[in-house]
Amino acid sequence: MTDPTPRTTPAPGLRERKKQRTRDALIRAALELFTEQGYEETTIDEIAEAVDVSQRTFFRYFANKQEVVFAVQDMIEARFLDELRARPAAEPPLTALRSAVMTAWDDIGQTIASTVPVDLHMRSYRMIESTPALIAAHLRRSTELEEQIAQLVARREGLDVDADPRPRVLVAAFSGVMRVAGKVWGEGHDCSVAAIREVTESYLDHIGPAIETHWRRG
Amino acid sequence: MTDPTPRTTPAPGLRERKKQRTRDALIRAALELFTEQGYEETTIDEIAEAVDVSQRTFFRYFANKQEVVFAVQDMIEARFLDELRARPAAEPPLTALRSAVMTAWDDIGQTIASTVPVDLHMRSYRMIESTPALIAAHLRRSTELEEQIAQLVARREGLDVDADPRPRVLVAAFSGVMRVAGKVWGEGHDCSVAAIREVTESYLDHIGPAIETHWRRG
DNA sequence: TTGTCAACTGTCAGTGGCTGACATTAGCCT
DNA sequence: AGGCTAATGTCAGCCACTGACAGTTGACAA
Numbered sequence: 001m002t003d004p005t006p007r008t009t010p011a012p013g014l015r016e017r018k019k020q021r022t023r024d025a026l027i028r029a030a031l032e033l034f035t036e037q038g039y040e041e042t043t044i045d046e047i048a049e050a051v052d053v054s055q056r057t058f059f060r061y062f063a064n065k066q067e068v069v070f071a072v073q074d075m076i077e078a079r080f081l082d083e084l085r086a087r088p089a090a091e092p093p094l095t096a097l098r099s100a101v102m103t104a105w106d107d108i109g110q111t112i113a114s115t116v117p118v119d120l121h122m123r124s125y126r127m128i129e130s131t132p133a134l135i136a137a138h139l140r141r142s143t144e145l146e147e148q149i150a151q152l153v154a155r156r157e158g159l160d161v162d163a164d165p166r167p168r169v170l171v172a173a174f175s176g177v178m179r180v181a182g183k184v185w186g187e188g189h190d191c192s193v194a195a196i197r198e199v200t201e202s203y204l205d206h207i208g209p210a211i212e213t214h215w216r217r218g
Numbered sequence: 219m220t221d222p223t224p225r226t227t228p229a230p231g232l233r234e235r236k237k238q239r240t241r242d243a244l245i246r247a248a249l250e251l252f253t254e255q256g257y258e259e260t261t262i263d264e265i266a267e268a269v270d271v272s273q274r275t276f277f278r279y280f281a282n283k284q285e286v287v288f289a290v291q292d293m294i295e296a297r298f299l300d301e302l303r304a305r306p307a308a309e310p311p312l313t314a315l316r317s318a319v320m321t322a323w324d325d326i327g328q329t330i331a332s333t334v335p336v337d338l339h340m341r342s343y344r345m346i347e348s349t350p351a352l353i354a355a356h357l358r359r360s361t362e363l364e365e366q367i368a369q370l371v372a373r374r375e376g377l378d379v380d381a382d383p384r385p386r387v388l389v390a391a392f393s394g395v396m397r398v399a400g401k402v403w404g405e406g407h408d409c410s411v412a413a414i415r416e417v418t419e420s421y422l423d424h425i426g427p428a429i430e431t432h433w434r435r436g
Numbered sequence: 437t438t439g440t441c442a443a444c445t446g447t448c449a450g451t452g453g454c455t456g457a458c459a460t461t462a463g464c465c466t
Numbered sequence: 467a468g469g470c471t472a473a474t475g476t477c478a479g480c481c482a483c484t485g486a487c488a489g490t491t492g493a494c495a496a
Binding site: 437438439440441442443444445446447448449450451452453454455456457458459460461462463464465466 | 467468469470471472473474475476477478479480481482483484485486487488489490491492493494495496
């Protein structure tokens with residue numbers, strides 16, 4: 001009766017599905033509470049109670065209170081990095097970054113929205129930017145992600161990140177643009193995925209021509 | 219008997235001096251413990267006990283555990299901002315920044331060293347860079363300081379930070395260089411103030427000519 | 437189907453960061 | 467000297483987080 005040949009994942013059993021549901025519920029409940037009454041004002045006990053699990057269980061899914069806030073970002077970033085790794089090596093670096101972002105955003109429409117509605121994600125973004133402790137965490141995460149991207153870009157081009165400054169510079173510029181795009185989206189009223197796609201695309205168009213000189217010595 | 223006409227400060231009484239001593243002792247003890255056994259591994263109780271005050275008193279001097287780590291940086295930054303404000307308006311922006319840094323470092327030799335030995339300060343710097351929670355806090359503080367500097371630079375030049383991108387760009391470049399200089403100093407073995415002065419100066423020399431075009435419309 | 441194993445969860449007790457309330461001490465000022 | 471007020475100690479309590487132990491529940495083989 002059961003089909004034991006799924007495409008890639010090894011058939012998630014009942015246990016795995018249950019775990020996933022609990023995790024998703026915790027994220028949703030946490031973000032809902034955080035955005036409604038504030039991050040500091042929300043207790044882990046409240047979150048756990050909303051999902052009807054023990055406080056201890058919360059900490060079995062998330063190492064700390066901050067982690068649940070960035071769970072969605074984690075998914076998006078992981079997807080982005082995967083896409084980036086999958087881009088053909090022949091593609092110029094900025095083009096690869098751009099394509100990866102776009103593909104990632106498209107997938108988010110399906111994958112993420114099933115966990116957390118897009119507008120909740122947007123409200124969370126605003127909450128992060130207005131909570132000192134989360135701003136700090138966000139900055140740290142950003143620098144770590146930048147470093148990862150720089151490493152990937154360098155490998156694509158066969159360069160050494162420490163010897164050649166161009167990967168880090170490109171990634172810095174790219175990240176700066178992405179950051180501004182995210183900010184503009186967060187301040188706007190359009191919570192759709194299409195909106196952030198649009199904004200990102202137009203912003204990337206601006207730096208594109210300016211940087212996209214031929215890297216690889218011909 | 220008492221001289222009621224000090225130059226600027228209104229004659230610190232016994233109470234004030236005592237407070238200052240307690241605060242300094244707390245900072246010294248905290249940094250000493252942090253650098254020796256680690257930040258997370260050190261308890262507020264330990265710090266308080268080392269200075270022979272109650273835990274509650276610690277929290278009357280510092281809002282939280284992180285604050286004591288950055289107390290010295292706070293002094294340095296405050297001094298730097300003061301110097302920057304005092305620079306003549308005729309000076310080109312980068313020159314003003316450079317002069318302010320140099321003067322600040324010179325003062326640190328006297329002012330800060332009396333609170334915390336320079337080598338302890340250097341060890342603290344290394345500890346911060348290797349403690350995730352402190353890295354995050356450090357990044358947030360840095361962006362806030364950058365914003366303040368950008369505001370000051372903009373005012374000097376009679377510009378609007380939101381309308382003209384140049385202040386923020388200059389400050390970003392300046393901060394980047396300062397950051398690298400700090401890193402290089404932290405990795406080196408020379409804990410003297412002269413060393414960091416030297417490093418800073420040489421690094422600033424590099425970007426100087428590149429950016430120092432005439433800003434003010436002549 | 438059943439029984440075993442391992443994973444998931446709840447409970448409990450405890451640590452450490454942090455705060456409010458209240459009493460006590462100690463510098464300041466007349 | 468004595469009143470005022472700031473600084474401190476004490477205590478009780480909240481909340482984030484953790485280890486230990488026990489109970490429950492999927493997974494999997496006999």
